[in-house]
Amino acid sequence: MSTSIDQQWTTRLRRRVAGKLPPEKLLPDTQPAYVSSWIYVFGVTTMSALAVVIGSGLILALRGPQWWHESSIGHFVNSLHLWSVEIFFFAMVVHLWGKFFMGAWRGGRTATWMTGVVTFLASIATAFTGYASQSNFDSQWITTQAKDGINSTGAGAFFNVLNLGQMLMWHIVLLPLAAVVLTALHVLLVRIKGVVPPYEDKVGEAQ
Amino acid sequence: MAWFSFLAALIPLDGYGHYLHWGVINISVANFIVIVLMVVTFIAALLLPFPGRNRRKESK
Incomplete structure (x- = not known):
């Protein structure tokens, strides 16, 4: 017989989360044998690069454009931000290729695959608004070239690439928030469903 | 700092871009x-042995 405590949303949510993602599944001690291959390291490489992107971005936000354009340390952190983004995309594309050829949507992993796809798209938008927010001649060139393409889609009515303030806010608030939340969701789904096994194994058997 | 200058001389980034x-x-x-580097990395990740893989197999 269910009590009033059983009906509370906090109780129901806790039981649901604990049922789907018990601690030993969230932070497992071991991984299936097929995970011992270099092709499986690119997801975590992408996340590590994302951590450096966010960290260097926070420092850039603290000090501002004059600092990153004119001081030596500013140049260094600016470069760190750029190159961590390069590694982020490099690792994400290799991860994408690996997962595509593994058919990583198999075994009820459609949501895992789709969150990855949307994260990839959000990351491209984040990188683009970053290039548009550099506040130099490069960003002027990129935005004046991009405006015609964006306007031809109709999105220019609410997404004006020539509006530096808007691009900066998208770059440092909205899109990183989306990228981080989607990445967290993607990783949680990987933990719930497990790493996709190779084609020769039955789905879920090796877990 | 000398090797920075050497590296900068090897890969000039100030001129016009080169296109294919x-x-x-x-x-x-x-x-x-x-x-090309991404393709090479992808192929290398498939072919190179992962450290500890044989040890795991032996312990089974």
């Missing part, structure tokens, strides 16, 4: 190199 053309395909050399 194959019919309708037009790509900068820098982007082409990145794509």
